[in-house]
Amino acid sequence: MSSRPKAGPLSNVRVLVGRAWHQASSLSSGLRALGAEVIEIPFIEIRGLRSYKLFDGALRRITDYDWLILTSVNGVDALAARMQDMGIVAASLKHLNIAAIGPATRKAIEKLGLKVAVVPQRYVAESIVEALRDKVKGKRVLLVRAKVARDVIPRELRKVGARVDVVEAYETVVPKASKARLQIVMSDPKQRPHVITFTSSSSVRNFVQLFGERGRPPHTSPSHGVLDGVKLASIGPVTSATLREFGLPVHVEAEEYTIPGLIRAIVSAEGTSKAGTG
Numbered sequence: 426m427s428s429r430p431k432a433g434p435l436s437n438v439r440v441l442v443g444r445a446w447h448q449a450s451s452l453s454s455g456l457r458a459l460g461a462e463v464i465e466i467p468f469i470e471i472r473g474l475r476s477y478k479l480f481d482g483a484l485r486r487i488t489d490y491d492w493l494i495l496t497s498v499n500g501v502d503a504l505a506a507r508m509q510d511m512g513i514v515a516a517s518l519k520h521l522n523i524a525a526i527g528p529a530t531r532k533a534i535e536k537l538g539l540k541v542a543v544v545p546q547r548y549v550a551e552s553i554v555e556a557l558r559d560k561v562k563g564k565r566v567l568l569v570r571a572k573v574a575r576d577v578i579p580r581e582l583r584k585v586g587a588r589v590d591v592v593e594a595y596e597t598v599v600p601k602a603s604k605a606r607l608q609i610v611m612s613d614p615k616q617r618p619h620v621i622t623f624t625s626s627s628s629v630r631n632f633v634q635l636f637g638e639r640g641r642p643p644h645t646s647p648s649h650g651v652l653d654g655v656k657l658a659s660i661g662p663v664t665s666a667t668l669r670e671f672g673l674p675v676h677v678e679a680e681e682y683t684i685p686g687l688i689r690a691i692v693s694a695e696g697t698s699k700a701g702t703g
Contacts, residue, residue, distance in 0.1 A: 432460055433460025434695065434696060435460045438462070439617070440619070441610070441620070453465060466606050466610065473596075487567075492521065494578060527545075559585075568591045572596035573596070597631070599634050607635050611651050623660065630671075677694045
């Protein structure tokens with residue numbers, strides 16, 4: 426799905442947004458408001474788990490925990506759904522100290538009627554560890570996260586004496602329907618984006634899987650050159666590191682690891698490009 430641009434600092438710039446359908450609106454609308462032509466092709470699909478046995482078990486024992494850590498809006502949504510299905514009210518979680526990885530996650534938590542005690546200065550797992558390092562010794566901590574995720578938080582908090590339980594709340598999968606659409610867009614100079622956005626490590630891995638051949642990144646596959654002139658824009662250093670793992674360049678990285686921060690970084694990069702060609 427694409428839209429025609431308005432006047433603005435991103436006029437005549439096509440941006441490919443690879444967020445899941447239900448999450449794309451904030452990034453897409455922000456880019457459109459600045460004049461970009463937005464192409465939405467999700468690199469990620471959020472799915473529920475086949476079994477919630479471990480997650481539900483942790484929620485039944487929620488009074489045993491001192492801290493709850495949520496690292497994404499998807500995790501909050503999954504928590505809300507399980508609470509509803511199990512008849513658990515928000516008041517049952519009000520004894521918890523809650524840590525959110527960033528402002529969007531905090532906002533989602535607060536919509537449940539819960540208070541957030543900690544939001545780190547930088548919105549990455551390492552910063553959550555730094556923020557909690559002196560607070561969780563001897564405490565019971567529940568970490569709610571995706572099925573496949575980095576182990577930085579549980580590993581490092583256990584080192585400082587926390588008792589951490591990790592439960593999976595959802596999984597991210599590659600949307601099969603996106604493969605043909607992505608290849609069409611990238612192979613047509615009239616549709617090919619000037620910028621591709623990546624908002625998580627999963628989005629990078631799935632992009633490579635969707636567009637690469639036999640697990641290779643696009644720029645090393647037989648479709649060599651199709652990314653020439655295309656800027657890859659990352660929401661932060663963890664996502665950037667994953668791009669580099671696959672041999673992909675990072676042309677734009679947000680200074681603040683949020684959707685507004687990513688939009689600002691794209692505007693800045695495009696402004697610099699236009700100034701350089703002016």
